[in-house]
Amino acid sequence: MSALAGTVVGGVRRARWFITSLMGDRAYDVYVAHRSARHPELPAITERQFWIERYREQESSPQSRCC
Amino acid sequence: MSDSPSKARAEARTTTESRDTGEVAPAGDHPLPPVAVPVDEAAKPRWTPAKIALWVAIGLLGGVSWTMLAIVRGETVNAAWFVFAAVCTYLIAYRFYSKVIERHVVRPDDRRATPAEYKADGKDFVQTDRRVLYGHHFAAIAGAGPLVGPVLAAQMGFLPGTIWIIVGVIFAGAVQDYLVLFFSMRRGGRSLGQMARDELGRVGGVAAMIAVLLIMIIIVAILALVVVNALAQSPWGVFSVAMTIPIALFMGVYLRYLRPGRITEVSIIGFVLLMLAIVGGGWVSETAWGIALFTLDTTTLAWAVIIYGFIAAVLPVWLLLAPRDYLSTFMKIGVIGMLAAAIVLVRPEISVPAFSEFAGGETGPVFPGSLFPFLFVTIACGALSGFHALIASGTTPKLVHKERQTRFIGYGGMLMESFVAIMALVAALSLDRGIYFAMNSSIAATGGTVEGAVAFVNSLGLTGVNLTPDLINQTAASVGETTIVSRTGGAPTLALGLANIMQQLIGGMGLMSFWYHFAIMFEALFILTAVDAGTRVARFMLQDTIGNVIPRFKDMSWRPGVLISTAIMVAAWGAILIMGVTDPLGGINTLFPLFGIANQLLAAIALAVCLAIVAKRGSFRWMWIVAVPLAFASVVTITASMFKIFSQVPAVGYWANNGTFQAALDRGETGLGAAGTVEAMRAVVRNTAVQGTLSIIFVTLAIVVIATALVSVVRSFRSGGGVETEDAAVPSRTFAPAGLIATPEERRLQAEWDALPAGVVDAPRSH
Numbered sequence: 058m059s060a061l062a063g064t065v066v067g068g069v070r071r072a073r074w075f076i077t078s079l080m081g082d083r084a085y086d087v088y089v090a091h092r093s094a095r096h097p098e099l100p101a102i103t104e105r106q107f108w109i110e111r112y113r114e115q116e117s118s119p120q121s122r123c124c
Numbered sequence: 125m126s127d128s129p130s131k132a133r134a135e136a137r138t139t140t141e142s143r144d145t146g147e148v149a150p151a152g153d154h155p156l157p158p159v160a161v162p163v164d165e166a167a168k169p170r171w172t173p174a175k176i177a178l179w180v181a182i183g184l185l186g187g188v189s190w191t192m193l194a195i196v197r198g199e200t201v202n203a204a205w206f207v208f209a210a211v212c213t214y215l216i217a218y219r220f221y222s223k224v225i226e227r228h229v230v231r232p233d234d235r236r237a238t239p240a241e242y243k244a245d246g247k248d249f250v251q252t253d254r255r256v257l258y259g260h261h262f263a264a265i266a267g268a269g270p271l272v273g274p275v276l277a278a279q280m281g282f283l284p285g286t287i288w289i290i291v292g293v294i295f296a297g298a299v300q301d302y303l304v305l306f307f308s309m310r311r312g313g314r315s316l317g318q319m320a321r322d323e324l325g326r327v328g329g330v331a332a333m334i335a336v337l338l339i340m341i342i343i344v345a346i347l348a349l350v351v352v353n354a355l356a357q358s359p360w361g362v363f364s365v366a367m368t369i370p371i372a373l374f375m376g377v378y379l380r381y382l383r384p385g386r387i388t389e390v391s392i393i394g395f396v397l398l399m400l401a402i403v404g405g406g407w408v409s410e411t412a413w414g415i416a417l418f419t420l421d422t423t424t425l426a427w428a429v430i431i432y433g434f435i436a437a438v439l440p441v442w443l444l445l446a447p448r449d450y451l452s453t454f455m456k457i458g459v460i461g462m463l464a465a466a467i468v469l470v471r472p473e474i475s476v477p478a479f480s481e482f483a484g485g486e487t488g489p490v491f492p493g494s495l496f497p498f499l500f501v502t503i504a505c506g507a508l509s510g511f512h513a514l515i516a517s518g519t520t521p522k523l524v525h526k527e528r529q530t531r532f533i534g535y536g537g538m539l540m541e542s543f544v545a546i547m548a549l550v551a552a553l554s555l556d557r558g559i560y561f562a563m564n565s566s567i568a569a570t571g572g573t574v575e576g577a578v579a580f581v582n583s584l585g586l587t588g589v590n591l592t593p594d595l596i597n598q599t600a601a602s603v604g605e606t607t608i609v610s611r612t613g614g615a616p617t618l619a620l621g622l623a624n625i626m627q628q629l630i631g632g633m634g635l636m637s638f639w640y641h642f643a644i645m646f647e648a649l650f651i652l653t654a655v656d657a658g659t660r661v662a663r664f665m666l667q668d669t670i671g672n673v674i675p676r677f678k679d680m681s682w683r684p685g686v687l688i689s690t691a692i693m694v695a696a697w698g699a700i701l702i703m704g705v706t707d708p709l710g711g712i713n714t715l716f717p718l719f720g721i722a723n724q725l726l727a728a729i730a731l732a733v734c735l736a737i738v739a740k741r742g743s744f745r746w747m748w749i750v751a752v753p754l755a756f757a758s759v760v761t762i763t764a765s766m767f768k769i770f771s772q773v774p775a776v777g778y779w780a781n782n783g784t785f786q787a788a789l790d791r792g793e794t795g796l797g798a799a800g801t802v803e804a805m806r807a808v809v810r811n812t813a814v815q816g817t818l819s820i821i822f823v824t825l826a827i828v829v830i831a832t833a834l835v836s837v838v839r840s841f842r843s844g845g846g847v848e849t850e851d852a853a854v855p856s857r858t859f860a861p862a863g864l865i866a867t868p869e870e871r872r873l874q875a876e877w878d879a880l881p882a883g884v885v886d887a888p889r890s891h
Contacts, residue, residue, distance in 0.1 A: 112446060
């Protein structure tokens, strides 16, 4: 029974990881991880600030969606 | 002739930069496991009896399914055979043909770092889990295109469309996506336009750039036309689609000010609101004020879309485009899964013949022209879509973790889109044929009335079709519409087909109208996102071009430049859209071939660039893998263009039509065919002139690009290869499996990497 519960919990966690990765929820975490590993000297950036910059960058390099 | 020069070069490169074992220099003082499965192990799969049995079974099931579709001629054919034939063929092509392409043309090397690794910036260049990237890439390539083309192509019967979608994707569409993705990745994520300039020189590059811009405009215009046609005279549809704007604005504000980064959360909220908007649309469409307010004709709707397109493209990304994008990604993945499940569970019987009465002629009411070449341009997305080359050379190559994953993402991603096209075809085929033709024949043929539609469809002489006014009225009432006559453009037909299938699974006839408007809604959502994004990209390209003369235009934050360029681009597609809705001959059936031709010409351009690159890499023996689809796409599009330009049949040739109407005007006639007034006749003359001119421009540009590519190939052939335009190789310091499911070797390696102490590798860990 507990093995089954473990499988279910694992499955739910994986599904959650997949959907949030796909939708982009984790973009800030990924960026923070990158920054602390490669550029620890840079000041911390808040999630709010990160998204403001991200959308500003999207504005200056638009990507098309397909038909 | 021989691929030795480049092979030798490639070997020299890798041996100097990383050792043959694939091991990497230690990070700090910690040694790293190998970054790649050794080449001979990756290339030679071990055939166990179980594996052989599995592939034999897949082959047999596929073979039986194709036999049921192509040879057995019963009264009806079950939709399940379409699904099995498609899936089995995809699996075999993916497992065997894409491996051939990988080994002989692409030659990926997992010991080389991808741009996501050597250019890592945590934002645009990020090593992304292959399964997540697959979803990303699929969401970016699949939109309304594969849902519309197959519906129109159902006119020819079920077999031509099915064969082209499945065979086309294997030998053309998926090959193009795979190669463009890989070559762009090897060049740091360079765009198709830049690659064209690098590989084909100045003339070819400029022609490719102009072609891309024009194609973008025509595609946005025709997608917008599909939405306009779907929403005309439909207060329900107009209300629920209009509600997506406030919903998206709310989501944007929520993400900006309340909970930044909670994208899934806000998408779920948005989705719930969207469902409420659909239900609300049903109530609104039954009130007097709702009918008065939201029943709009095509011209009004076209202007609404034009104004929307302008505003959406100048508003900040976070306010409208991004949240709409999240919604459509969310819906896309969910709806496609739901649809596949529904078709497999419901398994509708299809009574459309394999080849219809129109397969042999060129006077079909849905789209004019003979099967060859027009079937192949009507179904573009789903079989071969040039537009994908823009995506495969955009965001995706910057996110690839390991080189060998490009097969799964590029080739595999396109197979999934092809499957979407098959499902759309099945949905259209499952409808009563009389209803299908009543919905898809232009208003010029049916007069827009039930009686007119009945008379017209019954005059077509279709076997087994006896359309009655009752059937049309009942169908319209069942989906909550006042009329379904001449609802051209594919979207309403698909929505009806889907609603028909979904209601058998969930809800019964009571939910029929909900499912119909649900389908209309998600098509409109994809299209409006594409319109917005397409306008932005086109504006960006225009600003960049004008910037060469007036430097200030290159500054994307200079508002006047943004506003002027957006206005020019919106005016360009808006003009074509208005032309489409006011066209006396029906609009979509004359314009849709132009959409397909444009899309396929872009594919020909992308394949031409790939061919030039393959030649420069010196692999001449396997060049046919690119040359065959390129030749086919070129022949199809150039022939189709020639028909459109030179055909003497007025329904087919733009100039023939132009001449007929001009001559009638000169004779002082005041009406001809569907154009009942002098004004309408002048409109036909004007529209056909524009369409004919566009055809000439497209075909000229494509011929220039293909010719410059061939020149480049010949030059490479003479010198046994060419100058590589790839980025310099950087040794990789990370590992990930290549395909969806990790092989035993990959799993072993992955375990070694997972066992490393934290902090040794800074690549993101996947689950």
